[in-house]
Every structure is written in C-alpha cells, then in structure tokens.
Amino acid sequence: xxxxxxxxxxxxxxxxxxxxxxxxxxxxxxxxxxxxxxxxxxxxxxxxxxxxxxxxxxxxxxxxxxxxxxxxxxxxxxxxxxxxxxxxxxxxxxxxxxxxxxxxxxxxxxxxxxxxxxxxxxxxxxxxxxxxxxxxxxxxxxxxxxxxxxxxxxxxxxxxxxxxxxxxxxxxxxxxxxxxxxxxxxxxxxxxxxxxxxxxxxxxxxxxxxxxxxxxxxxxxxxxxxxxxxxxxxxxxxxxxxxxxxxxxxxxxxxxxxxxxxxxxxxxxx
Amino acid sequence: xxxxxxxxxxxxxxxxxxxxxxxxxxxxxxxxxxxxxxxxxxxxxxxxxxxxxxxxxxxxxxxxxxxxxxxxxxxxxxxxxxxxxxxxxxxxxxxxxxxxxxxxxxxxxxxxxxxxxxxxxxxxxxxxxxxxxxxxxxxxxxxxxxxxxxxxxxxxxxxxxxxxxxxxxxxxxxxxxxxxxxxxxxxxxxxxxxxxxxxxxxxxxxxxxxxxxxxxxxxxxxxxxxxxxxxxxxxxxxxxxxxxxxxxxxxxxxxxxxxxxxxxxxxxxxxxxxxxxxxxxxxxxxxxxxxxxxxxxxxxxxx
Numbered sequence: 001x002x003x004x005x006x007x008x009x010x011x012x013x014x015x016x017x018x019x020x021x022x023x024x025x026x027x028x029x030x031x032x033x034x035x036x037x038x039x040x041x042x043x044x045x046x047x048x049x050x051x052x053x054x055x056x057x058x059x060x061x062x063x064x065x066x067x068x069x070x071x072x073x074x075x076x077x078x079x080x081x082x083x084x085x086x087x088x089x090x091x092x093x094x095x096x097x098x099x100x101x102x103x104x105x106x107x108x109x110x111x112x113x114x115x116x117x118x119x120x121x122x123x124x125x126x127x128x129x130x131x132x133x134x135x136x137x138x139x140x141x142x143x144x145x146x147x148x149x150x151x152x153x154x155x156x157x158x159x160x161x162x163x164x165x166x167x168x169x170x171x172x173x174x175x176x177x178x179x180x181x182x183x184x185x186x187x188x189x190x191x192x193x194x195x196x197x198x199x200x201x202x203x204x205x206x207x208x209x210x211x212x213x214x215x216x217x218x219x220x221x222x223x224x225x226x227x228x229x230x231x232x233x234x235x236x237x238x239x240x241x242x243x244x245x246x247x248x249x250x251x252x253x254x255x256x257x258x259x260x261x262x263x264x265x266x267x268x269x270x
Numbered sequence: 271x272x273x274x275x276x277x278x279x280x281x282x283x284x285x286x287x288x289x290x291x292x293x294x295x296x297x298x299x300x301x302x303x304x305x306x307x308x309x310x311x312x313x314x315x316x317x318x319x320x321x322x323x324x325x326x327x328x329x330x331x332x333x334x335x336x337x338x339x340x341x342x343x344x345x346x347x348x349x350x351x352x353x354x355x356x357x358x359x360x361x362x363x364x365x366x367x368x369x370x371x372x373x374x375x376x377x378x379x380x381x382x383x384x385x386x387x388x389x390x391x392x393x394x395x396x397x398x399x400x401x402x403x404x405x406x407x408x409x410x411x412x413x414x415x416x417x418x419x420x421x422x423x424x425x426x427x428x429x430x431x432x433x434x435x436x437x438x439x440x441x442x443x444x445x446x447x448x449x450x451x452x453x454x455x456x457x458x459x460x461x462x463x464x465x466x467x468x469x470x471x472x473x474x475x476x477x478x479x480x481x482x483x484x485x486x487x488x489x490x491x492x493x494x495x496x497x498x499x500x501x502x503x504x505x506x507x508x509x510x511x512x513x514x515x516x517x518x519x520x521x522x523x524x525x526x527x528x529x530x531x532x533x534x535x536x537x538x539x540x541x542x543x544x545x546x547x548x549x550x551x552x553x554x555x556x557x558x559x560x561x562x563x564x565x566x567x568x569x570x571x572x573x
Contacts, residue, residue, distance in 0.1 A: 069461060071460065071461055074457070074460060076375060076376060098463075099463045099464075099465065100463070101463075102460070102461055102462060102463035103462075103463045106461070106462070107461035107462075109454055109457065109458060109461075111454055113452070113454040113455055113457070113458040115455060115458065115459070115473050116455075116473075116476060116477045117476070125459070125462060125464075125472070126462040126463065129462065129463060129464050129468060130463060176458070179458075179462065180461075180462070183462060183463065
C-alpha cells in the first residue's frame with residue numbers, strides 16, 4: 001500500500017463520511033453502428049479524487065471517457081443509452097449545452113496537441129471562447145495562474161508569444177493541461193496523458209496530477225499499472241466493454257476479487 | 271545485376287536531363303524572341319503604353335503601317351478577368367472544401383469529392399461554350415432586368431466561367447490541406463467547448479493557411495494562363511477599362527490572335543506574342559515563388 005493511500009484512508013476516517021460523487025454513470029451502453037462497445041457500465045467518480053481506468057486496448061476505456069464530456073457526439077454512428085450524471089444532472093438530456101458541459105469537463109489527450117498558436121493564446125483559448133474574463137488584465141491573470149498551476153510559468157514566462165509547438169513534449173503536455181484547466185473545469189479527463197512522454201516528463205505529470213487532485217476531479221486512462229497505482233485513489237478495470245471490477249486502488253491492486261483483474265494486473269494478458 | 275542497375279539509373283537520369291533541357295530551351299527561345307522584340311519596341315512603351323493595336327498593314331506606307339504595342343490594356347484585362355474568376359473560385363472552392371473536410375459525413379465526402387473533381391477534367395473549350403451559350407445570355411438578361419447593359423463578350427462572363435472552372439482545383443487542394451490538419455487539434459478545440467465553426471475559424475484554418483494560400487495562388491496562375499474560355503467569352507478588343515461589363519482582352523487571347531494564321535515569325539507583331547508570353551511566365555513564376563515563401567514561413571513557425 002502506498003503512502004498516499006494511507007493518507008487518504010486516514011483522512012477518510014477522520015471525516016468519517018462518504019465522499020461526494022461528482023459524476024456517475026448508470027447502465028451506460030455505447031454502440032458504434034450495430035457493434036456494442038460498452039455494456040451497462042455503472043461507475044461513480046468521486047469529487048477531488050483520481051479515478052484510473054485500466055484494461056487492455058479496445059476494452060472501452062476511451063469510449064467510456066468520451067461519454068463523460070460527450071465527445072462521442074463527433075463519432076459517426078455512435079449511439080448511447082443509459083445515464084451519465086454530472087452533479088446529479090443528466091448530461092444526455094436533449095437540451096444540454098455541450099459547450100458548457102465541456103467547460104466543466106475538460107480533457108487532455110494522449111498526444112500533446114497544442115494549437116499552432118502562441119503559448120499565451122493556447123491557454124487563453126478556452127477562457128476566450130467561454131468569455132470567462134472581462135478584461136485583458138483578467139485574462140492575463142488567468143493565463144498566468146493556469147501556467148503556474150502546471151508548473152510551467154517559470155519555464156515560459158519570458159516567451160509567452162513563442163509558438164506552443166516549440167516546447168518539449170513534456171512541456172507541451174503540461175501546456176495542454178494548463179489549457180484544459182484555464183476554463184476552470186470541475187472534472188479533468190486524461191486519456192493516457194503520459195504515453196508519448198519520457199520517464200522524467202512522466203514523473204513531472206504524475207506529480208502534477210497529485211497536486212491538481214486537491215482542486216479537480218480527475219479521471220485518467222493509463223496502460224501503466226505502476227502509474228495507476230501511484231496516482232489514483234480509485235480504479236476501474238474494463239474488459240470487453242464491461243467493468244469487471246472497480247473500487248479502491250489499493251484493494252484492486254492488492255486484493256482483487258476477480259481472477260481476470262488479477263491476471264491483467266499481474267501482466268498475464270493485455 | 272550491377273549493369274542492370276546502371277542502365278536503370280542512366281535511363282532515369284537522361285529522362286530528367288531531357289525534361290530540364292526542354293524547359294531551359296523553351297524559356298531561352300521565348301526569351302530570345304522577346305529580346306528581339308524589345309530591340310525594335312521600347313520596353314517602356316510596352317509596359318506603360320496604353321494603346322494596343324499590333325495589327326500592322328501589309329505595306330509600311332499604308333495607314334497604321336507600324337503597330338503600337340502598349341500592353342497595359344492587355345495586362346489590365348488579364349488582371350480583371352482573373353480577379354473576377356478568383357472572386358468566384360476562392361469562396362466557392364474554400365467553403366466547399368471546409369464543408370467536405372469538416373462537416374460532411376464520410377459517406378457524403380466519398381462521392382461528392384470525386385464528382386467535384388470531375389469538373390476539373392472538363393476541357394476548357396467546353397467551359398468556353400458554356401460561357402458563350404449559357405452564361406453570356408443569362409448575364410445579359412439579368413443585366414437588362416436591373417438596367418445594366420452587359421456586352422455579349424464581357425470580362426464578367428469570362429471571369430465567372432473561368433472561376434467556375436478553377437473552383438474544383440481550389441476546392442481539391444484546399445480540401446487536402448484542411449484534411450491534413452491533425453484531427454487531434456480539432457478534437458482538442460472541441461473538447462474545450464468550442465463549436466465546430468469556432469474550431470474551423472480559430473484552429474483549422476490558421477493551421478491550414480499556408481496550403482490554402484498556395485491553393486489560391488495556384489488558382490490565380492491557372493486563371494492568368496487560361497486561354498480557351500477568354501478567347502470565346504472575353505473578346506479581342508484591347509479596351510483600357512476596369513468595368514467588368516465591357517469587353518476586354520487578355521494576354522493569352524492576344525498571343526493566340528497574333529500567332530494564328532500564316533505568319534513569318536519575323537515581324538514585331540508575332541514577336542509581341544513572345545513578349546506577352548514571357549511576361550506571363552515571369553508573373554506566374556513570381557506567384558509560385560511568393561506561394562513557396564509563404565508556405566516556408568508558416569512551416570518554420572508552426573511545425
């Protein structure tokens with residue numbers, strides 16, 4: 001059991017009350033044309049906690065994640081049944097403003113994807129779209145705050161106008177995280193955020209996730225068991241479109257209930 | 271085996287050398303004729319003279335014994351027709367490219383793009399017919415209903431039809447460059463909560479801009495060099511005008527009329543064609559270089 005887990009459990013015991021649920025899915029099924037990709041997935045995502053989604057490629061983790069901010073809307077032939085709630089509100093209701101939804105549920109992608117714009121403009125992109133600031137000073141303040149939050153400010157403060165693509169891979173990914181949190185979201189989705197990064201940059205992002213957890217609810221997809229164990233509080237194991245097992249990360253990793261979970265974590269398949 | 275490789279290599283090399291040499295010879299012959307033309311006619315008169323009447327009389331002592339070669343009306347006509355063509359082709363081509371690459375379903379794109387590209391294969395003489403038989407009467411009638419008199423051969427007719435002709439090129443190249451913008455960029459923008467049109471305007475188009483600029487410049491080059499449509503629809507008279515409703519002539523039309531028929535290639539009249547051709551060549555060369563510079567500049571900034 002990691003030190004972090006112990007700390008969380010003890011704080012839980014201190015409060016001695018159940019954690020707030022920020023998002024939950026009920027009987028969530030996803031179809032691509034006629035092919036079903038997710039089967040009745042039920043998962044609670046707790047506020048200010050990191051939830052890791054693990055499982056072999058093609059198991060539906062990414063499909064599940066894209067349901068949480070409705071990015072599946074842009075996948076042709078994708079159909080969804082069941083419910084996804086954000087703070088108790090069903091985000092698949094007909095009149096939902098997906099623009100507002102995506103302000104509240106930000107996303108970081110597998111490969112760093114800074115826009116072909118300056119570092120400043122990359123971070124300012126969301127706030128400008130959602131008109132979060134009313135003056136140039138406020139916008140600059142928000143950009144600075146976001147860059148500081150991801151620990152990038154000291155590295156780029158003297159070259160905010162140079163292109164975001166001129167940064168190193170790890171810096172680019174932190175820039176993308178800064179871009180995502182600049183819209184002041186509640187939930188941040190991360191789809192294998194470290195898979196394109198070297199170990200040092202990966203460690204840096206993992207530290208960052210631990211810091212961000214205080215303020216945001218984080219869902220992360222990862223193929224690295226060590227990473228899931230290091231950064232997450234809760235883990236859900238997906239296999240062939242179903243959640244086989246979910247719960248406390250320490251429980252999943254040390255004492256899984258299902259043989260499949262045990263095999264996957266032990267590296268026997270996947 | 272080594273011998274075979276050598277043979278292949280030699281064949282490929284000689285083909286390359288041959289095409290380079292042909293290009294050099296074409297440019298050289300046009301250049302030397304142009305130089306001979308300019309030994310009789312002053313460069314200043316050619317580029318700044320406003321009267322174009324190259325048809326000389328048979329005997330020098332008759333009226334109009336020597337032609338006047340002020341090419342301004344010709345270049346102005348070329349410019350006007352190309353401008354009208356681009357006013358049609360740029361929005362039509364660009365917007366349909368955006369629709370096809372961003373909004374259209376893959377199924378729709380699968381058949382719509384080839385259909386539009388077929389338009390690029392229609393011979394330009396067919397577009398010429400279209401201009402004369404359909405577009406010119408249509409524009410004239412439309413002009414009458416709003417009280418404008420449009421000449422049957424007008425810059426507007428030629429430019430519009432040329433624009434329709436260029437549209438598939440602009441569309442096809444723009445569609446390629448817009449589709450080449452990484453999907454991850456537009457997904458990133460949508461995931462932040464931008465709408466599709468915001469994503470197009472703020473992320474996709476800026477990223478695709480160098481390619482779009484070269485698509486447009488390529489369209490301009492085609493317009494400048496296009497002959498058949500303007501021969502049939504624009505007219506022969508070298509009017510010095512920027513009124514699109516009047517008849518104008520273009521460099522390509524003049525080259526053609528100067529060289530059609532039995533001529534000896536030793537008069538100022540026929541050499542004037544080479545001077546025009548050489549000017550066109552320089553113009554399109556500059557356009558291509560400008561396109562290259564723009565593309566390079568953006569590559570440096572964004573890759």
